[in-house]
Amino acid sequence: MGIDIKSPEVEVRESRLGSITGFAGTAGELCDSYKKGKLCDRRRSFSQCLGCSSGNALCQLAMIQDAVVINHAPIGCCADFQDYNFTNRVGQRRRNMPLKNARLLNTNLQEKDMIYGGVFKLEKTVREAYKRFNPKAIFVTASCASGIIGDDVEGVTDKLQEELGIPVAYVSCEGFRSRIWTTGFDAAYHAILRKIVKPPVEKKSDVVNVINFWGSDIFTDLFGRIGLKPNYIVPFSNIEKLERISESAATVQVCPTLGTYLAAGLEQEYGVAEVKSPPPYGITGTDMWFRELGKAVGRESEVEELIKSEKHRIAPKLERLREKLEGKRVYVTAGAAHGHSLIALLRDLHMEVVGAAIFHHDPCYDDRNPESDSLGHVVRNYGDIENYDVCNKQPFELVNILNRLKPDLLVARHGGMSSWGPKLGIPTFLMGDEQFGLGYGGLINYGNKIIDVLATKEFVKNIACHCELPYTDWWLKQDPCTFLGGGCNGKND
Ligand code: SF4
Incomplete structure (x- = not known):
């Protein structure tokens, strides 16, 4: 099935790609269950927190330098606006761009709007945004509230696009539409494909x-x-x-x-x-x-030359790092494909990956090409990964697993997850810059950083001595998957 850019709404990952948020086993078992047509989503009967598609859409759109994003939602849904503005300004500084705030507005939907509808407020906000900022495009991100009351956001954006003469795009990222918050990336890109990208004039x-x-x-x-x-x-x-x-x-x-x-x-x-x-x-x-x-x-x-020269450049440094890191036990927590990438990188540093908590799993990508299968690539080239969990940021599961496995190092991609490592006395490495570990040079960057982080062992042990976990012994002695229900035919399938 292809991508339907005529549809106002993006198809969610669950139905488009068969993505899941609950699994426990090995990475190889997860890949096999898809190949055998037996992949099932194991639902949790208890869940501590979840992300929202709206945030993932906003984190892409907010940093388009001459656009405005309107979050058509109650004010609470925009609590994360300052994160995007912070990232926007840090990125501008790094790129020597003029410093400007991200242009983010919220329609402040209230109880009365839930009864009478919020489209009038939305129209007013779009016109106000146009008048105040003179943007080159306006994106309107939807929310649970606007979705539940059935506001015709697409109708409003189409009408105002004609009136204002700039693209005004509906972004279908209502929080309740998908349990997989990366659907928000797809919703943002769907809006860009539909309303911004033009046919090529000159290749x-x-x-x-x-x-x-x-x-x-x-x-x-x-x-x-x-x-x-x-x-x-x-x-x-x-x-x-x-x-x-x-x-x-x-x-x-x-x-x-x-x-x-x-x-x-x-x-x-x-x-x-x-x-x-x-x-x-x-x-x-x-x-x-x-x-x-x-x-x-x-x-x-040209590519072969580049590969040869880069490998030659890093070879002595990589050898030294491998000697130091050989056999160190590491646990990974990250978003799906980036988590697979980190596992590959850590295995190339000759570290032992003892497990992973990966936020969701896409059994295939939109290109439907097996060559793109990032987890299959890890299993084929680096061997199976034990204790491989698909866990949508549930700290109670993470803490239980870390407490059992006691790795030498925790590598985390998201701040909320990294704080648990030091509380358990585990040196922890948080890296938000995805390009830091990329390519041949990325191996050296990561290896050097890991050596620095491993040196914090005594420091984090001290932190752990002064921390009281919110989890009791009762929970820490339970199977970490206690609240992970069975699939269709048993545990994972
Ligand atoms: S859109 Fe829904 S899930 Fe997302 S922040 Fe608003 S209320 Fe929460």
Whole structure:
């Protein structure tokens, strides 16, 4: 099934990709259950917290430099606005861009609006946003409240697009629509594909779209060495650039959990080749990613040269790091494909990955290509991973598992999860910049950082001595999967 950009709403990951949020077993068992058609979502009878698609849509759209985002929601739904503005300003500073606040508005839906409807408020807010900021486009992110009362957001955005003469796009990221909050990325990209991207006028054979979060710029150098230029999307781009992403020679993504929908949509609608490979973390994944990119843009020999010189450059440093890290036991908690990438990278540093809590699982991506299977790639090339849980940020499960496994190191991608490591006396490494571990140089970056973090052992032990966990012995002695129900035919399937 392809991507339907005529539909106002994105199809959620559960039905589009068969994604799940509950599993416990090994990584190999998870891959096999999909191949055998037996993958089932194990539901939790107790859940501490969840993310929301709206946040994932906002974190992409808020950093388009000349757009406005209107969150059509009660005021509580925009409690995370300051996070996007902070990331926006830090990123602007890093890129030597003028410092400007993200332009984010909320319609402040209240009880009365739940009865009479919120579309009048929305219309007023869109006109106000246009008058105040003169943006190049306006995105309207929906919420549980606007969805439940059935506000016709698509009708309003279409009407105001005609009136104002700029794209005004509905973003279908109502929190209740999907249990998989990365559906919010897809909703943001769906709106960009529908209302922003224009058909190509002139193809650019040396420009490659890079779908990324907001990490550091490593591609200008790497791509420059093979005669290519990166076009970073979506944060820190602008509407004019986004209109033209259909003209690029290819699209790469640092993480298919993030970019699967946009990359596949650009290939389907405008023939922009999507590079189909595991993400570029760890040696094998990076080799495959660059070779696929070389094929897509007709630069195979340049890519081979680049691979050779990068591997040669890092070889002595990598050897030294491996000697120091050999056999150290590490536990990973992260979003789906980025978690798989971290496992590959840590295995390449010769560390023992004793388990992982990965926020959800996409058994396939929108390109439906087995080459892109990031977890299958890890299992094939690095062996199976025991204690592999699909766990949508449930700290009670994480704490129980860490307490049992007692790893030497916890590697976390999200702040809320990393705080549990030191409380249990485990040195913990939190890395928000996804480009930090990317490519061959990323192995060295990670290895060096891990050595620094392992040196904090006594410090975190002291922290643990002064911490009282909110979990009692009763819970810590229970099976961590106590609240994870069975699938269709038993435990995982
Ligand atoms: S959209 Fe729904 S789930 Fe998301 S923050 Fe608002 S109320 Fe919560």
